[in-house]
Amino acid sequence: MIYIEITVILILIISILLLIYFIGLNKFKNYQEKIKKAENIINESLVKKQEIIISINSNIKKSTDKKDYLKDYLKKDENVSNIEKDFKLDEATNLINNLAYDFKKLSKDNDFNKKLQNLREINETLVAAKKIYNDNAILNNKLIKQIPYNIIAKIANYHIVTLYNNNKTDDESL
Numbered sequence: 217m218i219y220i221e222i223t224v225i226l227i228l229i230i231s232i233l234l235l236i237y238f239i240g241l242n243k244f245k246n247y248q249e250k251i252k253k254a255e256n257i258i259n260e261s262l263v264k265k266q267e268i269i270i271s272i273n274s275n276i277k278k279s280t281d282k283k284d285y286l287k288d289y290l291k292k293d294e295n296v297s298n299i300e301k302d303f304k305l306d307e308a309t310n311l312i313n314n315l316a317y318d319f320k321k322l323s324k325d326n327d328f329n330k331k332l333q334n335l336r337e338i339n340e341t342l343v344a345a346k347k348i349y350n351d352n353a354i355l356n357n358k359l360i361k362q363i364p365y366n367i368i369a370k371i372a373n374y375h376i377v378t379l380y381n382n383n384k385t386d387d388e389s390l
Contacts, residue, residue, distance in 0.1 A: 240359075240368035247356040251377060254349035255298075258342060258380070262301050265338045266292065269308050272331050276315060279322040285315060299380065302342070309335060346380050353377040 273286045286308055296304075316323045316332065323329070357376050360369045369375070 236364055237368055237371075240365045241372055243359060243365070244356065244369065244372060244374045247352045247359070248374070250352040251349055251356065254345045254352065257345040258298055258302075258349065261338050261342045261345065262298060262305065265305050265309075265335065265342070266301070268331055268335050268338065269305060269312070272312055272328065272335070275325055275328040275331065276312070276322065279325060279328070280315065280319050285311060309339070349380045353379050 269286065276285055293301075312332065312335070316328070356374070359365045360374060360376055
């Protein structure tokens with residue numbers, strides 16, 4: 217009789233532990249999936265942003281006397297992280313905005329203005345995707361630090377996720 221009660225209690229404890237494990241695993245997978253989707257949107261947006269900046273360069277060449285304003289920003293380097301690429305493309309965007317202000321001929325170019333509007337839309341998409349990424353990374357990182365989820369994270373090989381930011385020297389994580 218005692219063996220039956222002990223067996224039932226052990227089965228109940230094991231069931232509860234398995235339930236906690238699968239709930240935690242599901243939470244981690246959910247955060248990882250959202251982080252991955254946001255990362256894909258960031259990647260695609262950065263590629264589009266660079267393409268637009270390259271096409272804007274032709275407008276700048278037509279409207280200005282100096283031909284190499286964006287020379288340093290036109291190189292496609294696959295070995296650069298997204299954070300570094302984003303930082304560099306933001307610098308190029310700021311330069312483009314300054315050039316539009318300085319050269320009235322450029323600011324009156326309809327094609328240039330359409331491309332500049334596309335650049336603004338991509339920047340909005342990037343801001344939203346980075347927010348989604350960071351929000352889910354923060355939730356993931358908090359979960360990893362909580363008991364019993366820290367044990368689940370070790371078993372399932374989940375790690376702290378680095379937050380996405382635009383500061384070239386500062387890659388923070390929780």
